[in-house]
Amino acid sequence: QVQLVESGGGLVQAGGSLRLSCTASGRTFSAYVMGWFRQAPGKEREFVAAIGWNGGNTYYADSLKGRFTISRDNAKNTLFLQMNSLKPEDTAVYYCAADTSVARTSVARLESYGYWGQGTQVTVSS
DSSP: OEEEEEEOOEEEETTOOEEEEEEEEESOGGGOEEEEEEEOTTSOOEEEEEEOTTSOOEEEOGGGBTTEEEEEEGGGTEEEEEEOSOOGGGOEEEEEEEESOOOGGGTTOGGGOOEEOOOEEEEEEO
């Protein structure tokens, strides 16, 4: 098993930036495909980005390409999400997720991930 803890959320003005972190403990971090999802009030949880075990492959929601960057540091068991040019519609709880076997065609699906963090709130003011 792996335990995931997100951090780095907060309140930011529109146009600002935040860097989220997700620290993993338990089994070997590098064995996991990692993802970021978000859930806004009253909406379903949605895919943000995912990254392969060695960081070589990254995947993004089309609407977020160019503003968000996912990365990982396997030596520090940490996943990152750099968010730039934030908009009020980016306000949500952001979750990191992990699993050992996620097909490339399934990285955006919630059910592909068996491990989830508790989330970190990101609020973007206009």
